[in-house]
Amino acid sequence: MRPVSIGGLAAGGDAAPLVIAEIGINHNGDLEHAKRMIESAHRAGAAMVKLQSFQPDSFMKSDLPYYDNIRRLSFSFEQHEELFSFAKKSGIALFSAAFDTATADFLDQMGAPAFKIASMDCNNIPLLRHVAKKGKPVILATGMAGMDEVNAAVHAIRGAGNTQLVLLHCVSDYPANIKQMNLNVMRTLAERFDLPVGLSDHSEGLHASFAAAAMGAALIERHFTMDRKMAKIFPFSDHAISIEPAELEELARYCRSIRAMQGSGEKSLTKNEADNRNNFRRGLFASRPLRAGETVTPEMLIALRPLRGLSVAEWDGVIGKKLAHNVNERDPITPADLA
Secondary structure: OOOEEEOOEEEOOOOOOEEEEEEEOOOOOOHHHHHHHHHHHHHHOOOEEEEEEOOHHHOOOOOOOOHHHHHHOOOOHHHHHHHHHHHHHHOOEEEEEEOOHHHHHHHHHOOOOOEEEOHHHOOOHHHHHHHHOOOOOEEEEOOOOOHHHHHHHHHHHHHOOOOOEEEEEEOOOOOEOHHHOOOOHHHHHHHHHOOOEEEEEOEOOOHHHHHHHHOOOOEEEEEEOOOHHHHHOOOOOOHHHOEOHHHHHHHHHHHHHHHHHHOOOOOOOOHHHHHHHHHHOOEEEEOOOEOOOOEOOHHHEEEEOOOOOOEHHHHHHHOOOEEOOOEOOOOEOOHHHEO
């Protein structure tokens, strides 16, 4: 499958997994705190930073018990402009999940390098088509969706003329049980749709993210917080399931190195391995003083480090041979010692 270019960064193929730090609503409605989070994510090595951009009345009823809390965690378009400008000056790409068409239009004007579609909108065909027609990469989370719904979503995006699509496997539990992560779904999605696939990880810790990266994930998305303890103050946010700066740094470092660690798959020796063979491998040595003319038997040999003379791997070829020379006890057996 071909990789998708997001803001000049490759997602998929042989590229290292892109690490997305999702600020989401963990800015607590505080613009300056959001800026600090962008800076922190950049220092930690995230490839991109993501927001959640919405107008509350466009996707939820006002009589829901948590409406006011969510409304307080939304930023105006003017505040978004300030954040996009700040991220650009900071040197990190900023994009967002669009929850309605007007916000998608605004994000497009802001130069967002991609659009995220949250799991809740995986079946929102009108929004999918609207975003897809922008011609920018679409990152589609598939939490809560059956394969038929994923198929319909992919069909809608491709039908709108957009082939720049990355799918995210996602388990929409908060936190997601590590035993229910079902990471092999990434392979299923990749094979079914021939698309780059990543993970939107809501589990605790970094184990699932590490495993996904090792399995070939195109990108890893994690909710990001400056301090998980903020969950006590902002219970309607995502602080509790988020990773902190030190964890983000560890994840980013791992993802940058994973493809190099995986290598080509060809069984070959490193230069140091080749150099170390003579020191770590065993050679054949005389277990007692040996006389010329004797026939070599197993009892006459001992395998010792370091490899000098004949290797222990040549054991079978040495047994039964006659000695051409005397060999002192604990001296190596060389080809010249055999008749």
